[in-house]
Amino acid sequence: MASEKNGTLRTAPAGQGTNTHSRTYLAWLAFAEDKAALFSLVFLLIVALMAAFAPYVSPHDPYEAVNSLRNAPPGSGDFLLGADSNGRDILTRLIYGGRISLVVGFAPTFLAMVISLVLGLTAGYFGGWIDQAIMRTLDVLFAFPLVLLAIAIAGMLNPGVDTEIVAITVVLVPYISRIVRTSTISVTAQPYIEAARAGGAGQWAIVSRYVLPNMISPVIVYTTTLVGLMIVVASGLSFLGLGVQAPAADWGSMVSEGRVVLRKAPHVTVFPGLLIVAVSLAFNYIGDGLRDALDPKAIRR
Amino acid sequence: MAEPILQVQGLRTHFTTRQGVIKAVDGLSFNLEAGKTLCIVGESGSGKTVSSLSIMRLVDLPGRIVEGQILYRDTDLLKLDEAEMEKIRGDRIGMVFQDPMASLNPAFRIGDQIAEGILIHQEVDKAEARKRTLELLAQVGIPHPEARYGDYPHQFSGGMRQRVLIASAIACRPDILIADEPTTALDVTIQAQILKLLKEVQRNLNSAMILVTHDLGVVAAMADYVMVMYAGRMVEYADVETIFAQPRHPYTRGLLESLIRLEDTRETELAPIPGMPPDLSRLPAGCSFAPRCPAAIETCGARYPALQDISGGHQVACHLVADLAPAVDETVP
Amino acid sequence: MGRQIITRLAAVIPILFGVSIFIFMLMHLAPGDVTDALLGPMATGDAKEKLRKAMGLDRPLVFQYLTWMGNILQGDFGVSVHTKRAVSEVVLPRFGNTVILALASLLLALSVGFFVGMYAAAKSYSTFDRVSMSLTLMLGSTPPYWLALLLVLMFSLKLRWFPATGMTSILGDGGLMDIARHLVLPAIATAAAPAAIITRMVRSTMLEVLSQGYIRVARAKGVSQRAILWKHALRNALPPIATISGLQLGFLLGGALFTEVIFAWPGLGNQLYYSIVARDVVVVQAAVLVIALAFVLVNLAVDILNAFLDPRVRKV
Numbered sequence: 001m002a003s004e005k006n007g008t009l010r011t012a013p014a015g016q017g018t019n020t021h022s023r024t025y026l027a028w029l030a031f032a033e034d035k036a037a038l039f040s041l042v043f044l045l046i047v048a049l050m051a052a053f054a055p056y057v058s059p060h061d062p063y064e065a066v067n068s069l070r071n072a073p074p075g076s077g078d079f080l081l082g083a084d085s086n087g088r089d090i091l092t093r094l095i096y097g098g099r100i101s102l103v104v105g106f107a108p109t110f111l112a113m114v115i116s117l118v119l120g121l122t123a124g125y126f127g128g129w130i131d132q133a134i135m136r137t138l139d140v141l142f143a144f145p146l147v148l149l150a151i152a153i154a155g156m157l158n159p160g161v162d163t164e165i166v167a168i169t170v171v172l173v174p175y176i177s178r179i180v181r182t183s184t185i186s187v188t189a190q191p192y193i194e195a196a197r198a199g200g201a202g203q204w205a206i207v208s209r210y211v212l213p214n215m216i217s218p219v220i221v222y223t224t225t226l227v228g229l230m231i232v233v234a235s236g237l238s239f240l241g242l243g244v245q246a247p248a249a250d251w252g253s254m255v256s257e258g259r260v261v262l263r264k265a266p267h268v269t270v271f272p273g274l275l276i277v278a279v280s281l282a283f284n285y286i287g288d289g290l291r292d293a294l295d296p297k298a299i300r301r
Numbered sequence: 302m303a304e305p306i307l308q309v310q311g312l313r314t315h316f317t318t319r320q321g322v323i324k325a326v327d328g329l330s331f332n333l334e335a336g337k338t339l340c341i342v343g344e345s346g347s348g349k350t351v352s353s354l355s356i357m358r359l360v361d362l363p364g365r366i367v368e369g370q371i372l373y374r375d376t377d378l379l380k381l382d383e384a385e386m387e388k389i390r391g392d393r394i395g396m397v398f399q400d401p402m403a404s405l406n407p408a409f410r411i412g413d414q415i416a417e418g419i420l421i422h423q424e425v426d427k428a429e430a431r432k433r434t435l436e437l438l439a440q441v442g443i444p445h446p447e448a449r450y451g452d453y454p455h456q457f458s459g460g461m462r463q464r465v466l467i468a469s470a471i472a473c474r475p476d477i478l479i480a481d482e483p484t485t486a487l488d489v490t491i492q493a494q495i496l497k498l499l500k501e502v503q504r505n506l507n508s509a510m511i512l513v514t515h516d517l518g519v520v521a522a523m524a525d526y527v528m529v530m531y532a533g534r535m536v537e538y539a540d541v542e543t544i545f546a547q548p549r550h551p552y553t554r555g556l557l558e559s560l561i562r563l564e565d566t567r568e569t570e571l572a573p574i575p576g577m578p579p580d581l582s583r584l585p586a587g588c589s590f591a592p593r594c595p596a597a598i599e600t601c602g603a604r605y606p607a608l609q610d611i612s613g614g615h616q617v618a619c620h621l622v623a624d625l626a627p628a629v630d631e632t633v634p
Numbered sequence: 635m636g637r638q639i640i641t642r643l644a645a646v647i648p649i650l651f652g653v654s655i656f657i658f659m660l661m662h663l664a665p666g667d668v669t670d671a672l673l674g675p676m677a678t679g680d681a682k683e684k685l686r687k688a689m690g691l692d693r694p695l696v697f698q699y700l701t702w703m704g705n706i707l708q709g710d711f712g713v714s715v716h717t718k719r720a721v722s723e724v725v726l727p728r729f730g731n732t733v734i735l736a737l738a739s740l741l742l743a744l745s746v747g748f749f750v751g752m753y754a755a756a757k758s759y760s761t762f763d764r765v766s767m768s769l770t771l772m773l774g775s776t777p778p779y780w781l782a783l784l785l786v787l788m789f790s791l792k793l794r795w796f797p798a799t800g801m802t803s804i805l806g807d808g809g810l811m812d813i814a815r816h817l818v819l820p821a822i823a824t825a826a827a828p829a830a831i832i833t834r835m836v837r838s839t840m841l842e843v844l845s846q847g848y849i850r851v852a853r854a855k856g857v858s859q860r861a862i863l864w865k866h867a868l869r870n871a872l873p874p875i876a877t878i879s880g881l882q883l884g885f886l887l888g889g890a891l892f893t894e895v896i897f898a899w900p901g902l903g904n905q906l907y908y909s910i911v912a913r914d915v916v917v918v919q920a921a922v923l924v925i926a927l928a929f930v931l932v933n934l935a936v937d938i939l940n941a942f943l944d945p946r947v948r949k950v
Contacts, residue, residue: 147888403847
């Protein structure tokens, strides 16, 4: 009942008969038409599934070092992408590394989105001094260059995956909160919010049933495009040794390990970097595809 | 009849989109003489604006003029290269647009925006261009031109901005003035002033004017000739008296009836003609108006009616022209 | 106009105050103790306690903050826990080196981003546009440290065109040419991602402006395509371009940390990294503070510049 009400409200001018389900379906159709986005989605699913089932799909053990194969180039024996300076299979380590790299790119963005929804909705919906207090505090975080702030926070805590997640979450909150607040303000100004208020709906009901569903799309689009960037930032923290600790590795720390043997064995550095670029790029394409699918104003030629 | 200054022949402007080819203007022909005003009337999406932009060759991609001839004196504008067309725009043909709030560059002083056209087209120095701009500002009724020359657009009201834009459009004394719904965005009280000003400058320059509008009141006040457009095509064309006295196309009649109904002040129906304008990428096989036409017969759904001249330049595209002849026609000696 | 500037300046003061509190808190929330770093794991609790007292760490936090802030306002950033040198002596010259790298990179990113973006907007949906948009998307997704390593691999190790490291002292005897040679690769690596973002920004802003009504009016006046682009459109696209470019400086400073580490460029980012590793809190505090200050001031400058460009603000 509630969702049906929302659906008709949202599509008020175009009209009757559309419900939330068909809207989602239409958005999916528009998204599926974007070949780059669709391809990216498939690619990411494959990468994620391989990481999830790493023990079953990896050709080797990620920590098994074969001395004779140190720095072996791609195609040596059954080491498809070669071995690192310890003689470990790079492909296997990439698959296992995906577990950390994907999590440290995805988890903080999601966490930051949840925190930002609370902060941004509160600030945008209630306005006044609450708004001022929240936004002025976030302005302080805006004063720091994003990557440097993440490095400083991660650097001050004990290195590790959890540190990485905390650091990236903190630097993202001001950015997403600002978007949430802006969308909230524009949605709150709509006549149907006034109508809901006049109809006696409580604050919580208005926010959860009318404001949130109507402002979530731009926030999701924005957050998705951030995941790509955060994969890069997180890999940077690992590269600096502030994230995951050896012998475990993610893609960023694998690049760092390869640095020492850059001349002798460039593939150790090149492959993990390529994967970071590909995954980050895929998130960007998906973000673009989502934006076009969810935003009817963005008409492409 | 004087030699026409503008002759449009078989103009087709299409937009290629993912949804298919939208035939915004599909085979438009008309002539216009100096000193005369042609009003193009129709609902939004009927192709009136695209027609006027096509004459200026200002249709943006994905729109393209695919066919036709636009003769200004002896020059086919569609055969000119972009640089040659730039010499015509703003010099021989001036244009006033719909939304004065968006039509002035917010970053430049209004005087400079008018003078720019003069400096492009005429071999004068800056001082002379400034002098002429001040004269133009006075001519279009901007008080204290000297003081206002250096002001920015945000310091002007909508009506004043439209005056500035008219000044800019007539800066080089064009032979043809195109005005695309010049008063739609303005207050009712300002509308009459702007129309009066347009008429005045047209008379001074003896230029031909094309006035795009959906307001039949404006037509009655301004037009010498009227062209009614529907779904990218001309459905009726005549001088203004004929259009109001003896409309022959069912669509024109519908438009006029809605006007009369409104004047009755009895709020009967606000929607003038039942139904919606057709999707221009999926036009019906026959007459585009047939689905909404109260008088449609079987033929109407089968093929598009040819434009026929029924008397002294009165052109109508309708299969039922003969049947719908008004009674007054027969009584005229 | 003057009031606009004063309002903006005034808005910066509470932010800088907040920044200093945030940095101070961050360093105190950090697990472990400075004394561990100083005295090593073998130190007795007694010795640590003595040192804490000597450093004023037993005082209330508010007092510690005020002392720290007061000293900084007098130009005293404290003494490095690690090297025992005055932090200002370390941080300020290092900051100068970072400015050199940042300026070179910003110049590169701005000029590439601006011209490619302008051209892509002028020829929108052309092959050039499509290719440059794909390339910039890819470049924007490339980790700066990885790109730096690829550049080293290609141009230092294989082709031997440029040195990979060795920029020890800017004021050494190599002169300007030496600096330039050492600057090329780090500047490219640092500039790549910001250049990509600026390109896309310039393009989308220009397309947005080009779709405005006044552009059509200008064309109707007979203004040439070139003048439309470079005069009418650019003048209105400039403020948002300047704003984003200012924000890119933050991105660029982040990237610079990686390139400084990889190319051993003696900048503040490099210093920050090694101080983090050494847990030299005093230096980290100072370095982060200086960077944040620079970032805030640059964006303030862009803000004021935009106010000058906007007739609505200027004329009031």
